[in-house]
Amino acid sequence: MLSPVVEKDINEYYKARNGTPAGVQVVVIAINTDLTSQSRTDSFIQSVGFDLVLDDPEWRSYAQFGPGNSASRYVIINGLADSPSHKQWEVLFNQVYFQPRQPEVLRAITETVKPPVAAEPVRPALGRVRRAESGAVEFALSGEPGRRYHVEFSTDLRSWTRVATLTATAEGTTHRDDRAVRE
Amino acid sequence: MRIFTLSLLLLAFGQAAFPARAAFVHVGEVAADLTLKKRKTGETVSLRDFAGKVIFLDLFAYW
Numbered sequence: 324m325l326s327p328v329v330e331k332d333i334n335e336y337y338k339a340r341n342g343t344p345a346g347v348q349v350v351v352i353a354i355n356t357d358l359t360s361q362s363r364t365d366s367f368i369q370s371v372g373f374d375l376v377l378d379d380p381e382w383r384s385y386a387q388f389g390p391g392n393s394a395s396r397y398v399i400i401n402g403l404a405d406s407p408s409h410k411q412w413e414v415l416f417n418q419v420y421f422q423p424r425q426p427e428v429l430r431a432i433t434e435t436v437k438p439p440v441a442a443e444p445v446r447p448a449l450g451r452v453r454r455a456e457s458g459a460v461e462f463a464l465s466g467e468p469g470r471r472y473h474v475e476f477s478t479d480l481r482s483w484t485r486v487a488t489l490t491a492t493a494e495g496t497t498h499r500d501d502r503a504v505r506e
Numbered sequence: 507m508r509i510f511t512l513s514l515l516l517l518a519f520g521q522a523a524f525p526a527r528a529a530f531v532h533v534g535e536v537a538a539d540l541t542l543k544k545r546k547t548g549e550t551v552s553l554r555d556f557a558g559k560v561i562f563l564d565l566f567a568y569w
Binding site for chain 2: 324325326329333334343347348349350351352353354355356357359360363364367368373375376377378379383384385387388389391394395396397398399400401402403404410411412413414415416417429433436
């Protein structure tokens with residue numbers, strides 16, 4: 324029974340590091356498939372120190388993943404949606420045994436799961452600056468739709484004055500500054 | 507003859523307890539949801555409740 328190895332070298336290992344180096348959280352779920360010897364099972368759970376134990380008296384887990392060898396089976400599943408490395412709920416490991424002295428093999432498999440890549444933020448940009456006949460200045464702003472942007476001006480790059488606060492749209496936003504006539 | 511009978515019984519039990527091997531989920535395939543109860547509280551928990559994490563299942567029985 325390799326449960327103590329799983330608890331120490333997988334559960335405690337990733338809890339101490341707040342997940343994998345890529346920032347993926349790992350949860351260990353112990354599934355008890357025998358309800359005939361409750362007190363012995365409870366003693367075993369306590370000795371191993373499992374965080375989370377589910378009871379499976381109908382052997383649904385064995386029916387899905389395969390029977391156990393001396394009742395043990397170890398399965399690693401990716402629960403991340405939009406991971407670039409694996410499908411969500413893809414099985415990464417499914418065996419009745421692993422080398423107890425090589426938990427790093429299990430960790431290496433666990434750490435093949437990459438988190439979703441965050442979309443690059445849209446950089447705001449000013450464009451189409453033009454002066455109207457009245458002297459007013461018009462300019463266009465593009466940015467992430469729905470996000471608010473402050474537009475400021477400066478004559479010395481030290482002190483800045485706000486000209487407008489604009490909310491970007493998918494089509495781009497145009498602003499007209501009539502104060503340019505006076506200033 | 508006894509051995510043969512025992513073999514047949516084991517085969518029959520095996521067939522009843524588990525689906526054909528091809529029905530098991532293998533590496534690279536997608537696991538179906540699995541709903542069980544927490545031993546401590548009896549609260550129902552599903553694999554899908556752990557979306558966003560890598561899930562390590564330790565199937566065990568301690569006789």
